[in-house]
Structure formats: C-alpha cells, structure tokens
Amino acid sequence: MGFWEITLSLINGLEMTCLIFALTLVLALPLGLVIAFGSMSKFKPLAYVTKVFVWIIRGIPLMLQIFVVFYVPGLVFNATGLSRFTSVIIAFVINYACYFSEIYRGGIESISKGQYEAGAVLGMTKSQVFFKVILLQVVKRILAPMSNEVITLVKDTALARVIMIVEILKAAEFFTSYGLIWPMFYTAVFYLIFVGILTLIFGFFEKKLDYFKA
Amino acid sequence: MALLEVSDITKSFGKTKVLRGIDFSLEKGKALSIIGSSGSGKTTLLRCLNFLETPDTGTISVDGEKIFDASAQKKPSEAEIRKNRLRFGLVFQSFNLFPQYSVLENITLAPKLRVNEKKLPADIKKQELDKINQNALALLERVGLTEKADFYPCQLSGGQQQRVAIARALALSPDILCFDEPTSALDPELTGEVLRVIKDLKSADTTMIVVTHEMDFARNVSDEIMFMADGIIEEMGTPEEIFDNPKSQKTKAFLNKSLESF
Ligand SMILES: Nc1ncnc2c1ncn2[C@@H]1O[C@H](COP(=O)(O)OP(=O)(O)OP(=O)(O)O)[C@@H](O)[C@H]1O
Ligand SMILES: [Mg+2]
Numbered sequence: 001m002g003f004w005e006i007t008l009s010l011i012n013g014l015e016m017t018c019l020i021f022a023l024t025l026v027l028a029l030p031l032g033l034v035i036a037f038g039s040m041s042k043f044k045p046l047a048y049v050t051k052v053f054v055w056i057i058r059g060i061p062l063m064l065q066i067f068v069v070f071y072v073p074g075l076v077f078n079a080t081g082l083s084r085f086t087s088v089i090i091a092f093v094i095n096y097a098c099y100f101s102e103i104y105r106g107g108i109e110s111i112s113k114g115q116y117e118a119g120a121v122l123g124m125t126k127s128q129v130f131f132k133v134i135l136l137q138v139v140k141r142i143l144a145p146m147s148n149e150v151i152t153l154v155k156d157t158a159l160a161r162v163i164m165i166v167e168i169l170k171a172a173e174f175f176t177s178y179g180l181i182w183p184m185f186y187t188a189v190f191y192l193i194f195v196g197i198l199t200l201i202f203g204f205f206e207k208k209l210d211y212f213k214a
Numbered sequence: 215m216a217l218l219e220v221s222d223i224t225k226s227f228g229k230t231k232v233l234r235g236i237d238f239s240l241e242k243g244k245a246l247s248i249i250g251s252s253g254s255g256k257t258t259l260l261r262c263l264n265f266l267e268t269p270d271t272g273t274i275s276v277d278g279e280k281i282f283d284a285s286a287q288k289k290p291s292e293a294e295i296r297k298n299r300l301r302f303g304l305v306f307q308s309f310n311l312f313p314q315y316s317v318l319e320n321i322t323l324a325p326k327l328r329v330n331e332k333k334l335p336a337d338i339k340k341q342e343l344d345k346i347n348q349n350a351l352a353l354l355e356r357v358g359l360t361e362k363a364d365f366y367p368c369q370l371s372g373g374q375q376q377r378v379a380i381a382r383a384l385a386l387s388p389d390i391l392c393f394d395e396p397t398s399a400l401d402p403e404l405t406g407e408v409l410r411v412i413k414d415l416k417s418a419d420t421t422m423i424v425v426t427h428e429m430d431f432a433r434n435v436s437d438e439i440m441f442m443a444d445g446i447i448e449e450m451g452t453p454e455e456i457f458d459n460p461k462s463q464k465t466k467a468f469l470n471k472s473l474e475s476f
Contacts (some may be wrong), residue, residue, distance in 0.1 A: 067370075079401065104424075112308075112310075114306060114308055114310035115310060115312070117266055117310065118310035118312070119312075120265075120266065120299070121264050121266070121302070121303065121304045121383075122300060122323075122324035122382070122383075122386060123296050123297075123299050123300045123324055123328065123386060124324055124327060125292070125296065126292075128327055132327065133312050133323075134322065136314045137313065137314060140314075147349070152264075211366060212313045212314045212366050212367070212368055213313055213367075213368040214312065214313045
C-alpha cells in the first residue's frame, strides 16, 4: 500500500467529511435563526419550550445524539430506522442549529433598542428594520463566535464514524488493521488545510465589514 | 386651528404614573421647548407623540385629524400607526444613526424603502429615487455636511452625527419635528453647531418640539416654553412669561437651580 493509494483513500473519506460539513451548515444556519426567534418569542410558552430544547441538545454529547437518531426509531417504535447518513445529518443539523441559535440570540439582543426605534420612527416596518438595519450589524458581531463554531464542526464530523460512516478519520482507521498508524496522523494535514481555508474566508468577511463600527 | 392638539394624555409604567394628564396645542410653524427636571416625563411625552409608547388615555390630533384615540374601540393596525408616525419626526439624544450606511444612505434609506414598496413603472420609480437623492443632498447642505455625504457615522464627530440625524428626520417631511435633548450627549464645544442647525430650521417654518436643558436656547429660539413637573404641565407660556415672570413656585425653583449650575 503506497502513499498515493492511501492519500486517495483519505481523499475519498474527505469527500464524506465535506458533505456532512456542507449539509449541516446549509441546514443548521437557517434553522438556528428559527430557534433563536423561538427562544426570544414574546409568547412565553414557546420561548420556554425552545429554551428547554436548546438546553437538552447542548447538554448531551453529540455522539449520543447520533446514536439516538440512528437506533431509537427502530428500538422504540419498531419503525424501519433511518439510513446511517440521514441519521448523522439530522443529529448534526439539530445540534448545530441549537448552538447557532444561541449565537444569533446573543447578537440580536446586543443591538441597541435605539436602532429599532430609529427605524420605527422613520416609518419602516418591523421586517424592514430587521433586514435593512439590524441584520448586517448582527452578522458583524457574530462573525467571530460563528467562525469558532464552524471550525469545531469540521472536526466534529469525525463523530459520524461511530455509526460506520466512512469519513476521513474512519478511512484512515482501516489502515491500522494493516499495522499502519501514520495515515491517522496524516489526516491532520487535511483538517488543517480545511480549517485554514475557512479561517481565510472568515477573515475576508471580517475585513469586508471592517468599514463600520457596530 | 392649531396644528397639533394633545388632550388628556396619561401614561403609567406599572405603578408609576409618568404622565398625569397632558393637554396642550401648538400652532403651525411654532417652536415649543419643553423643560423640566429629570424624570418629569419629557421623554415619555415625545415617545407617545411618536408612537413609541402607547398612552393609557387621551387623544392626539394633527391638522384636525385624530391620529390617536386611546378610547377607540378597535386598535389601530400596524399600517395605520406607520402612516400616522410620519406626521412626526424624532431626533434622539443618542443619534441612533445606522452604522453600516453612509451619511447619504442614512438619509435616503427610509424614503427609498417607501418608494420601492409602491408598484410603480420602472422609469417613474427611477425618477422618484433620483428625487430622494436630490432632496437628501439639499438637506445635507442645510445641515452643512455636503462634503461628508459618503462618510460613515463612525467617521463623524458627535455633532456631525446629530446633524445627519436631523437631516434624516427631515427627509420624510414630518409635520412636527421632535428633539429629545439633541445636545446632551455632545461635548460642550459641539453643542453650538447642532443648536444653530435647529435654530435655522425655525426660519423655514418647521413646527418643532424640543426637549432641552439649554436654557439660553429655549429662551432665544422658542415661541413657547412648557415646564413639566411630575408628569403634568406645570406652566406654559412665552419665553418672557416663563423665564421672567414664572407664576408657579416649582417653575421658580427649577429656574433658579438651572441658573445656579452655570
Ligand atoms: N419603559 C419604562 N419603564 C418603566 N419606567 C419608565 C420607562 N420609561 C420611563 N420610565 C420612568 O418614567 C419617568 C419619566 O421618565 P422620562 O424619561 O420621561 O423623564 P425625562 O423628563 O425625560 O427625564 P430626563 O430629563 O432625565 O431625560 C422616570 O421616572 C422613568 O424612570
Ligand atoms: Mg429624557
């Protein structure tokens, strides 16, 4: 088994890593906003339920949540379980949406009341105020915590291997049965490049929004 | 007939009665200064006029049209409140400019949103938007900030930011422009430029209500002075009446105290 063969096999795993990462991001970013609005709702029961939900999801290891999504439908309801991949995506999306929601909430609540009032007195509707005035200020404020969370997601994708999804780390693990340990360490190079690219992207957006203070 | 008629406005927050029956009227083109000690309800009154607070009782009429009536059976819709709001403009103590927009964009944002909401043919829409830009530039000239049109709020001094805020409020041509202590957040050397802009508006027959602690400004610029104490209008009259011949003990005490502090 040569270097290139192993590299190719790891790249195959990396594709799965990227897929989990991208799907989670695309679905959890908007879902997080919905959850954030739920937890800030003036309708108290909704806010309360949402907060308990976020507490549970953030309070339990993601690995356990993957097991729950994958095994519980079959065990408890005798239903045909979800596929491994779907289970992983559902667990990741819900988990990350909850973390994102708290970041959104912090960002939205940190914007001064004066910004909303200034918009209102100028005759803007609530949604105009939110989308035209508040949103970009929130984006600027949450960029740093979001980049943290997104980078964590890159590495959390490795958890998918607990239900036999072959992402990059699992792909490397196969070679241990041939007595090869180094492919495991080799994966670090891929993770570092991945995170490096993300850091550059976030840096670009931070620079873009540098022109104003909020 | 007076442009603005306010009658029996009361407002409580929980158990605290902040406004306890406010009645007054204001003629078109007049400037009214509201003075009074901290906590007397001046800000709350302005916020009621601008629909940022809903009074518990009372009515507000502009130009003979009742735009607020606490005893009305049905609550006004969001759209009605929006329309009535445009009767008033409000300049905040803390400016509240939108940081991500340039000076010009701050002024044009709200008017442009209104035009974009309407279903207009493309060429007419473009004309309207151009007009908004022209008007904004004219307003910037009026507040002396033409050369700052493309600056962002964080690049301006407090006094300049407040002048932009004034231009922004004027861009919607409100019938009555309200100011809540427009210079209190400013360094003393910057208050002059803002007060001068407000004074110049007066000659252009804008109707204004200014909450202020600047007694000289109140005396020299306003046509009427309202002295508020504990949620009621203790005394109202011309600057001469209030400053030179105050009738109420409370007014006298307040004026003595504000003069001492200089
Ligand atoms: N949203 C609110 N909730 C509870 N109490 C409030 C609220 N807004 C104002 N108050 C109270 O109402 C009273 C009057 O406040 P207001 O801001 O109108 O006074 P003011 O005359 O503008 O004072 P200042 O000169 O300090 O600005 C104060 O006692 C204040 O604590
Ligand atoms: Mg006040």
